Amino acid sequence: MVESKKIMSVGHLIDGNIQNRSGPKLDVFNPASGYVSKQIQLATKETVDEAITSAEAAFPEWRNTSPIKRARIMFRFKELLEKNADKICQLVGEEHGKISHDAMGELQRGIENVEYACSAPEILKGEHSKNVGPAIDCWSELQPLGVVAGITPFNFPAMIPLWMYPLAIVCGNCFVLKPSERDPSSTLYIAKLLHEAGLPKGVLNVVNGNKETVVSILNDKRVQAVSFVGSTPVAEYIYTTATANGKRCQALGGAKNHAVVMPDADIDNAVSQLMGAAFGSSGERCMALSVAVVVGDEVGDKLIHKIQEAMKNLKVGKYSESSNDFGPLITKEHQNKVTSYIDSAESQGATIVEDGRNIIVKGCEGGFFVGGTLIDNVTSDMLSYKEEIFGPVLQVVRVKTMQEAMVLIDNHEYGNGTCIFTRDGEAARYFSDNIKVGMVGINIPVPVPVAYHSFGGWKRSLFGDLFAYGPDGVKFYTRRKTITQRWPSNGVREGKQFSMTSYGSTDLKN
Numbered sequence: 001m002v003e004s005k006k007i008m009s010v011g012h013l014i015d016g017n018i019q020n021r022s023g024p025k026l027d028v029f030n031p032a033s034g035y036v037s038k039q040i041q042l043a044t045k046e047t048v049d050e051a052i053t054s055a056e057a058a059f060p061e062w063r064n065t066s067p068i069k070r071a072r073i074m075f076r077f078k079e080l081l082e083k084n085a086d087k088i089c090q091l092v093g094e095e096h097g098k099i100s101h102d103a104m105g106e107l108q109r110g111i112e113n114v115e116y117a118c119s120a121p122e123i124l125k126g127e128h129s130k131n132v133g134p135a136i137d138c139w140s141e142l143q144p145l146g147v148v149a150g151i152t153p154f155n156f157p158a159m160i161p162l163w164m165y166p167l168a169i170v171c172g173n174c175f176v177l178k179p180s181e182r183d184p185s186s187t188l189y190i191a192k193l194l195h196e197a198g199l200p201k202g203v204l205n206v207v208n209g210n211k212e213t214v215v216s217i218l219n220d221k222r223v224q225a226v227s228f229v230g231s232t233p234v235a236e237y238i239y240t241t242a243t244a245n246g247k248r249c250q251a252l253g254g255a256k257n258h259a260v261v262m263p264d265a266d267i268d269n270a271v272s273q274l275m276g277a278a279f280g281s282s283g284e285r286c287m288a289l290s291v292a293v294v295v296g297d298e299v300g301d302k303l304i305h306k307i308q309e310a311m312k313n314l315k316v317g318k319y320s321e322s323s324n325d326f327g328p329l330i331t332k333e334h335q336n337k338v339t340s341y342i343d344s345a346e347s348q349g350a351t352i353v354e355d356g357r358n359i360i361v362k363g364c365e366g367g368f369f370v371g372g373t374l375i376d377n378v379t380s381d382m383l384s385y386k387e388e389i390f391g392p393v394l395q396v397v398r399v400k401t402m403q404e405a406m407v408l409i410d411n412h413e414y415g416n417g418t419c420i421f422t423r424d425g426e427a428a429r430y431f432s433d434n435i436k437v438g439m440v441g442i443n444i445p446v447p448v449p450v451a452y453h454s455f456g457g458w459k460r461s462l463f464g465d466l467f468a469y470g471p472d473g474v475k476f477y478t479r480r481k482t483i484t485q486r487w488p489s490n491g492v493r494e495g496k497q498f499s500m501t502s503y504g505s506t507d508l509k510n
Contacts, residue, residue: 016201032318034366043209048216051205055174058202076197093319095183097327110162120170142478144172154180239463250464255416265421277445278394338391345384416457
């Protein structure tokens with residue numbers, strides 16, 4: 001559907017300026033109304049080449065800019081992000097559908113990564129060892145890679161780009177960003193703010209596009225590294241293609257995050273936490289809790305009853321009404337995909353306790369909504385359990401023991417996040433020590449690490465050796481150079497006179 005008003009065209013940010021190009025365009029929808037709100041220009045190979053050329057030209061001067069000067073730009077950038085937070089959240093809401101308070105939370109987590117990048121003078125310090133041999137010193141340096149790229153998903157258009165380019169840039173690299181074609185405006189607006197903060201032209205470039213744009217980035221020999229967040233099939237493609245082309249790559253993929261609810265858990269707290277973790281942001285989060293694994297039928301029955309009661313208060317609607325709990329899904333196609341998983345669970349014998357397939361939001365009848373859905377008696381052989389739904393759907397699996405719950409989690413192909421609700425410290429410690437998942441919460445449902453740690457999963461949730469942002473991010477965006485040095489003795493140690501003539505002319509005018 002297309003609104004009658006004029007459709008705005010979204011261009012690219014190349015060499016510090018917004019660039020508009022003729023050629024094919026792609027519709028951007030307001031998911032609450034179902035109408036086309038904007039169109040993005042699809043970057044051709046030539047446009048990508050222009051962006052990379054700009055980054056390559058900016059690199060020599062930027063790599064030699066002192067870390068403290070790079071950090072000062074990030075300090076100003078942080079201030080601009082906070083000053084313009086309402087505008088950013090509006091853009092996120094209009095194109096993603098995320099409720100304003102949820103968008104503000106997303107932005108805050110992104111700002112925390114900018115704050116970490118402000119510590120560039122500290123995190124880029126090398127190591128030094130004196131007299132490793134006779135008059136021999138050895139030290140290491142962290143040097144930038146050159147031109148690096150990021151490919152980011154629709155579900156966090158503000159936060160995930162801020163996981164990448166602030167840290168890459170303060171490490172001395174120049175960056176080419178390809179944001180999601182579904183909701184590009186907030187990403188582009190934030191990039192403009194960084195230039196307003198004083199970033200030199202060419203250090204950050206943004207190209208909008210589709211798979212052709214991605215392929216151009218992956219195949220360009222000047223790009224030294226690629227960071228990606230998205231679905232597992234695409235993550236695997238990005239990783240294999242990038243590494244085959246000699247690039248460093250970290251590709252974060254999909255998830256199926258389980259919450260184990262033990263018999264001794266505080267059920268009221270678990271229910272409160274699960275509501276936000278399962279349904280917040282319409283479940284379109286790689287750290288969403290989509291499966292509750294209850295240990296014992298008694299706790300299962302109690303949990304189902306209390307969640308069902310809590311779901312009666314869920315409010316679904318458009319982003320601008322802050323009393324809403326979550327909004328629409330990103331596209332009509334994704335709405336159909338989520339409802340098909342609910343259909344599948346029902347046909348395979350699961351119990352639909354609360355059904356969100358036919359929700360109608362008043363005033364937004366054309367929107368891409370799916371209401372909160374609760375499914376009981378799910379088993380590990382069901383399609384809806386095996387695959388990532390990425391919607392406001394919470395499934396309940398019943399087991400008899402914690403060990404059975406852990407085997408269930410360990411056997412799943414994804415290993416992004418998990419959590420356990422319990423009052424037993426021994427059980428929590430055993431669970432966190434032995435579960436085969438990259439991020440673990442204990443009575444915390446969405447264990448996303450703070451910016452000075454690093455984010456990443458295990459198994460098919462991550463392709464590559466390093467997690468995103470934090471200390472692993474510094475390692476990813478730099479390479480270590482180790483230098484061993486020895487200077488020939490000129491007799492100073494034997495008592496010979498030291499003179500400035502050792503440095504050349506004594507003429508004070510020179």
